[in-house]
Amino acid sequence: MTTTPKPPPGHFTILYFATATSFTSKNVESLPAPLSLRKLVGVLEERYKGIKEGVLDHSLVTINLAYVDIPEEGEDDVVIKEGDEVAIIPPVSSG
Amino acid sequence: MQHNSTEEQRSNGVATLANGERTGSGRRLTDEEFDRYSRQMIVPGMGKEAQLRLINSKVLIIGAGGLGCPAAQYIAGAGIGTIGIIDGDVVEPSNLHRQVGHATSRIGMKKADSLISHLRDLNPLPTYVPYTFPISPDNAADIISQYDLVLDCTDNPATRYLISDVCVLLYKPLVSAASVQKSGQLIVLNCPPTPQGRVDKKYPPCYRCCFRTPPPANTQLSCGEAGIMGPVVGLMGVAQAGEAIKILASGLHLPSSTSNDTGDDPHNLIQPALLIHSYDLNAAPGPYTFRALKMASRKKNCIACGENSPQTLTLEGIKSSNPNYLQFCGLQTPKTILPVQDRITASAYHATRQSGQLQNHILLDTREKEHFSFGSIDGAVNVPFGKLLMKAATIKRDGGNAEEILPIKSAEDPIFVVCRRGLDSQEAVEKLKELGVDHGGKRKIVDIIGGMKAWKEEVDPSFPFI
Numbered sequence: 001m002t003t004t005p006k007p008p009p010g011h012f013t014i015l016y017f018a019t020a021t022s023f024t025s026k027n028v029e030s031l032p033a034p035l036s037l038r039k040l041v042g043v044l045e046e047r048y049k050g051i052k053e054g055v056l057d058h059s060l061v062t063i064n065l066a067y068v069d070i071p072e073e074g075e076d077d078v079v080i081k082e083g084d085e086v087a088i089i090p091p092v093s094s095g
Numbered sequence: 096m097q098h099n100s101t102e103e104q105r106s107n108g109v110a111t112l113a114n115g116e117r118t119g120s121g122r123r124l125t126d127e128e129f130d131r132y133s134r135q136m137i138v139p140g141m142g143k144e145a146q147l148r149l150i151n152s153k154v155l156i157i158g159a160g161g162l163g164c165p166a167a168q169y170i171a172g173a174g175i176g177t178i179g180i181i182d183g184d185v186v187e188p189s190n191l192h193r194q195v196g197h198a199t200s201r202i203g204m205k206k207a208d209s210l211i212s213h214l215r216d217l218n219p220l221p222t223y224v225p226y227t228f229p230i231s232p233d234n235a236a237d238i239i240s241q242y243d244l245v246l247d248c249t250d251n252p253a254t255r256y257l258i259s260d261v262c263v264l265l266y267k268p269l270v271s272a273a274s275v276q277k278s279g280q281l282i283v284l285n286c287p288p289t290p291q292g293r294v295d296k297k298y299p300p301c302y303r304c305c306f307r308t309p310p311p312a313n314t315q316l317s318c319g320e321a322g323i324m325g326p327v328v329g330l331m332g333v334a335q336a337g338e339a340i341k342i343l344a345s346g347l348h349l350p351s352s353t354s355n356d357t358g359d360d361p362h363n364l365i366q367p368a369l370l371i372h373s374y375d376l377n378a379a380p381g382p383y384t385f386r387a388l389k390m391a392s393r394k395k396n397c398i399a400c401g402e403n404s405p406q407t408l409t410l411e412g413i414k415s416s417n418p419n420y421l422q423f424c425g426l427q428t429p430k431t432i433l434p435v436q437d438r439i440t441a442s443a444y445h446a447t448r449q450s451g452q453l454q455n456h457i458l459l460d461t462r463e464k465e466h467f468s469f470g471s472i473d474g475a476v477n478v479p480f481g482k483l484l485m486k487a488a489t490i491k492r493d494g495g496n497a498e499e500i501l502p503i504k505s506a507e508d509p510i511f512v513v514c515r516r517g518l519d520s521q522e523a524v525e526k527l528k529e530l531g532v533d534h535g536g537k538r539k540i541v542d543i544i545g546g547m548k549a550w551k552e553e554v555d556p557s558f559p560f561i
Contacts, residue, residue, distance in 0.1 A: 017373055018278040019314055022481065027375070050488035058308045060369075066389040067369075087388070089371065091306040093252040094275035094318045095162040095328060 007033075012084040020055050020088040024048050037061070037078040038071050040086070059090040122147060128220065132174050145344035146174065152343040153177035155239060157230050157258060158248035159206040160184075161323060162272050164196030164213075165332035166246050166339075171214040173340050177222045178214065179242060182206040183229035193325035230254060232420065235261045236410050244348050246335050247271040250317060252309040253420040257413070259284060259302030263291060263400045264410050268348045271302060272335045274328035275316050279372035281334050282390065286365070287347050289393070291404045297392040300367055304394040304401075312425035313480070313522065320515065322465070327374045334370065367392065433521045438542045442553040444511060457503050459483075461514045461523050462547065469559045472513065472550065476502045480519040487526045497530040509539040517546040 007013045011030040021027055024047075035043065040061075045052045061068055063078070063086050071077050080086055124132070124143065128150065136146045154175045156163050159182035170178055184206050186197045196210040207225040214223060226238060230249070239245055239261050247258050247269055255271065262269040268286035272279065282305065289298040309315070318328075342348050347365075367390040374384065393400055398407040398418075412418070439447075447453045460467055460475040467477040486500045498506065510527065514520035524542045527533065533540050543549070551558040 017371060018275070019310065019316070021278075021373075023485075027373075048485075049492055050485050054311065054314055054484070058306065058310045060305060062388050065386065067391045069391070087371075087386070089280075089369070089388070090310060091252070092273040092275050092278050092280045093250070093255055093309075094316060094321070094323065095158055095160055095248050095250045095273050095331075 007083060010082055012080050012082060012086060015085065015087040017087065017089045018092050019090045020051075020059060023051050023055050033080055033082040033084065035080045037063070037068060037080060040080065041070065044088075055088065055090055059088050062087045062089065128174065131218070131220070135173060141344060148346060149174050149340065149343055150176045152244065152348075153179070153242040154244050154246065154339060154343070155179040155181070155242035156246045156248055157181045157254075158250065159194070159196065159210040160190065160248060160250060161193040161274065161318065161325070161328035162332040162335060163246070163248035164194045164210060165329045166248055166272075166336040167196055167210055167214055168217060169333060169336035170246075170339060171218045171221055173336070174218065175221060175340075175343070177224065177242070179224040179226060179238065180207045180210050181226040181228075181230050181238065182210075183227065189319075193323060193328050195329065230258065232257060232413050232416065236265065236413065239267055240265050242267065244339055244343060245269050246339060247273075248332065248335070251424070252315060253424040253426055255302055256309070256418075256423065257420050260399050260408055260413060260418075261410070262288075263301050263404075264408065264413075266290070268342055269302070270335045270338045270342070272331040274331045274372075275318055275323055276321050277324055277327055277374040277376060279327050279331035279370075279374075281331050281338070281370040281372075283338050283342070283367065285400070286342055287349065289400070291400050291408070292402060294393060294395045294402050298400075299365060300390060300393050301397065301400045303399045304392075304397045305369070305390060307394075309424045313484075313519070315424070321463075324374060324376075327372060330372060366390075433524060433542055437524055437540065438521075438544050439511070440544050440553065441513075441546075441549040444541075444543050445550075445554045453509075455505070455508045457501060457505065457508050457510045459501075459510060459512045459523065460547075461512060461519050466515060466547075466561055469561055471547075475513065478502055480514065480523060483523055483526065487530060490530060497532050500527070500530065500532065506534075507538060509541065511541050511543055513543040513550070514546045516548045517542070517544055520546060 007030040010032060012033040013028060014031055015028050016024050016026055031043065041052055041056055044056065061070060063080060063084055068078055124146065132146050135141055136143060152175050154170055156167050156178065159180050167180065186202050186204050186206055186209050188202055190197060191199060196213045197206065201209040205227040207227045211223045211225050235257055245258060245262055245267050247255060249255060259269060262285050266288035268288055269284040271284055272281040284299065285301050286299050369388045369390050371386045371388065372384065395401050398404055458472060458475045460471050460477050461480040461483060463479050464477055490497055490500060512520040512523045520542045524540050527540050547560055551560045
């Protein structure tokens with residue numbers, strides 16, 4: 001188990017796995033923090049058109065290696081903080 | 096703190112189990128077993144009782160491919176008493192770079208039989224049960240009910256949801272792994288097995304709790320289409336065997352329903368985790384090769400194991416196509432989606448070109464660039480399907496010029512679209528029309544039926560089709 005380099009000040013790291021990597025053509029990048037988890041989907045959709053339907057809707061999201069639910073309307077939001085590590089993990093189903 | 100004693104018992108592998116028969120107590124190891132399993136029995140935490148539990152266990156391995164082969168080797172080697180192998184496919188040369196339980200000499204043989212012949216040679220002591228047909232909603236419960244633990248080594252989402260659902264209903268722990276291209280995942284589900292509908296405390300998740308919906312059908316990658324690195328899938332299969340052995344040796348596969356309901360059930364304490372493996376071909380030893388992620392426990396609203404699940408998922412329902420797994424995974428789309436006038440056979444396209452009737456046209460090849468690199472039809476331009484969809488989505492949203500989706504600028508030339516097997520190309524034709532690239536029907540956009548596979552069969556037998 002290793003860690004990725006620290007993001008620049010005022011940013012968090014976001015890791016893309018499996019089809020999220022192919023969709024964004026990236027393994028990792030830094031995004032401005034703090035950011036509400038609910039807004040993350042919008043921020044990513046803005047950068048990568050179609051990623052919501054193509055990847056995010058069926059992927060799981062972790063913050064600092066722990067699973068988080070994307071909050072629905074009316075549910076408490078989670079804030080992604082500076083230095084956090086977020087991961088987008090689509091299901092892999094082949095074998 | 097009240098759980099300490101049980102935790103200790105489990106960690107030294109001699110937990111006292113409710114079901115005395117399964118502990119194997121009262122039986123001696125044979126000399127052959129003693130010799131064969133000595134190196135793992137002396138490992139701290141194992142011992143004779145744990146070995147006897149393995150010998151008395153029954154494991155079902157669903158899928159005898161890239162995951163199932165390595166997993167089965169270690170399951171057999173460890174001395175699991177009964178090993179069932181399900182797979183309807185036959186061994187093909189393209190399997191052998193990763194499916195290490197098969198052999199060149201067994202190409203064409205049913206995979207379940209081929210893998211078992213390998214395992215018998217490795218360890219003749221276990222009982223091996225081949226199932227040379229695929230698992231299905233019809234047979235899943237009958238087969239799974241005969242085993243203590245299931246390894247999901249399959250290759251498609253529809254089967255993964257089916258197996259998870261049946262394991263929940265039959266109280267079977269499920270060790271699920273998956274792998275494609277350069278990624279692998281592994282998670283232990285429904286362990287310890289917990290009855291449907293119990294959500295009062297933290298209970299283990301099922302596959303649906305982790306992945307509520309499958310990816311859209313057009314993004315579901317198979318190893319055949321997307322490729323797979325042998326060591327990546329191999330590591331996941333080996334790790335699956337490791338988890339299965341751990342569960343069986345410590346008796347964690349026994350349903351928590353057998354213990355009393357006083358609330359201090361030690362089974363509640365296991366932290367579910369998802370192991371992720373990503374392998375980077377372009378980098379020196381990658382910055383993040385393995386990651387273990389803390390997963391959430393059972394979801395309250397899960398249709399398979401959550402609060403009202405006894406009403407939403409039953410064994411009878413599964414047998415009568417409720418839920419319909421293929422539909423759920425978007426796999427029941429008809430093969431032909433385009434009308435005849437928008438399609439042409441590979442041989443007819445070739446003949447039209449040869450006759451000189453087709454001078455200026457654009458031929459789009461929507462395969463991945465790696466596939467394209469092995470060969471293409473003369474004049475074809477590569478626009479991978481995923482990229483095409485992304486461009487289409489961008490143009491649709493931002494209202495850009497639809498023609499920009501084409502790599503060649505020409506407002507009138509007819510467009511032909513070819514893919515690998517003829518599905519993506521039809522969708523691509525639809526997308527282009529949706530964007531108005533056909534100028535309201537004035538410009539022809541045509542799908543080449545059956546893709547490059549048909550091209551090889553009908554036109555150019557020497558074409559290197561992968």
